[in-house]
Amino acid sequence: xxxxxxxxxxxxxxxxxxxxxxxxxxxxxxxxxxxxxxxxxxxxxxxxxxxxxxxxxxxxxxxxxxxxxxxxxxxxxxxxxxxxxxxxxxxxxxxxxxxxxxxxxxxxxxxxxxxxxxxxxxxxxxxxxxxxxxxxxxxxxxxxxxxxxxxxxxxxxxxxxxxxxxxxxxxxxxxxxxxxxxxxxxxxxxxxxxxxxxxxxxxxxxxx
Amino acid sequence: xxxxxxxxxxxxxxxxxxxxxxxxxxxxxxxxxxxxxxxxxxxxxxxxxxxxxxxxxxxxxxxxxxxxxxxxxxxxxxxxxxxxx
Numbered sequence: 001x002x003x004x005x006x007x008x009x010x011x012x013x014x015x016x017x018x019x020x021x022x023x024x025x026x027x028x029x030x031x032x033x034x035x036x037x038x039x040x041x042x043x044x045x046x047x048x049x050x051x052x053x054x055x056x057x058x059x060x061x062x063x064x065x066x067x068x069x070x071x072x073x074x075x076x077x078x079x080x081x082x083x084x085x086x087x088x089x090x091x092x093x094x095x096x097x098x099x100x101x102x103x104x105x106x107x108x109x110x111x112x113x114x115x116x117x118x119x120x121x122x123x124x125x126x127x128x129x130x131x132x133x134x135x136x137x138x139x140x141x142x143x144x145x146x147x148x149x150x151x152x153x154x155x156x157x158x159x160x161x162x163x164x165x166x167x168x169x170x171x172x173x174x175x176x177x178x179x180x181x182x183x184x185x186x187x188x189x190x191x192x193x194x195x196x197x198x199x200x201x202x203x204x205x206x207x208x
Numbered sequence: 209x210x211x212x213x214x215x216x217x218x219x220x221x222x223x224x225x226x227x228x229x230x231x232x233x234x235x236x237x238x239x240x241x242x243x244x245x246x247x248x249x250x251x252x253x254x255x256x257x258x259x260x261x262x263x264x265x266x267x268x269x270x271x272x273x274x275x276x277x278x279x280x281x282x283x284x285x286x287x288x289x290x291x292x293x
Contacts (some may be wrong), residue, residue, distance in 0.1 A: 012241050013237075013241075014242070020289075066239070096239055098240070127233075183282075184283050189283075
């Protein structure tokens with residue numbers, strides 16, 4: 001049984017959208033053999049509380065904004081290499097922009113076994129009638145089941161890449177947007193997401 | 209992407225935004241917190257803002273996989289066939 005924490009700052013509209021994914025993993029953890037140590041949201045998602053959960057959790061899920069060297073609540077760095085050094089957390093899954101660029105590699109160098117995240121911005125189309133966000137959400141939620149059932153993280157990562165790939169080709173088959181509005185915008189952004197999604201460290205890690 | 213191709217991207221986004229049924233409603237969210245309307249996307253690409261450069265990179269990457277002409281044609285024709293929001 002793993003001790004798992006979830007950080008969902010929800011500091012603005014986009015972060016609240018991403019918090020929905022975090023709420024999803026919380027529900028999955030509660031119905032799994034694993035223990036939810038804490039979900040930190042809003043003002044509780046501060047650096048002191050993050051220090052504490054990094055010391056008490058085996059796995060950390062983050063859903064919010066990121067910089068190349070930090071995970072953020074608003075403009076405040078709440079997780080960076082300063083509090084990852086010495087952390088217990090062996091796995092960090094960051095649904096956030098940019099953090100796999102510097103924070104991910106630094107985390108792995110300092111002892112985190114596996115870091116999953118993006119090394120650039122990632123995006124999704126929100127237009128009514130476009131299924132981009134719903135498809136992305138379905139892929140993310142499905143990945144929680146795999147992570148929590150001891151699937152090797154490399155396989156989880158590969159499943160997510162395959163889901164991105166399938167989405168790109170779904171929208172590629174609708175070039176004129178006759179089935180879904182703004183299909184081409186969805187296609188090029190998911191294609192970008194696919195290319196900037198990273199697994200760093202040990203892909204053989206499993207969460208028991 | 210050369211200057212001619214960059215101009216083609218700018219023009220295609222302008223046509224897309226001009227003909228979009230909801231040019232001032234958010235159509236794209238980024239994990240960084242940015243939310244952009246079609247008009248804002250087209251303007252950013254044309255003026256070379258930080259997001260505009262990113263959007264150009266996104267198009268350039270997609271062009272490697274799908275061809276730039278096909279993407280720009282799709283943007284233009286997507287605009288022409290968009291239904292109500």
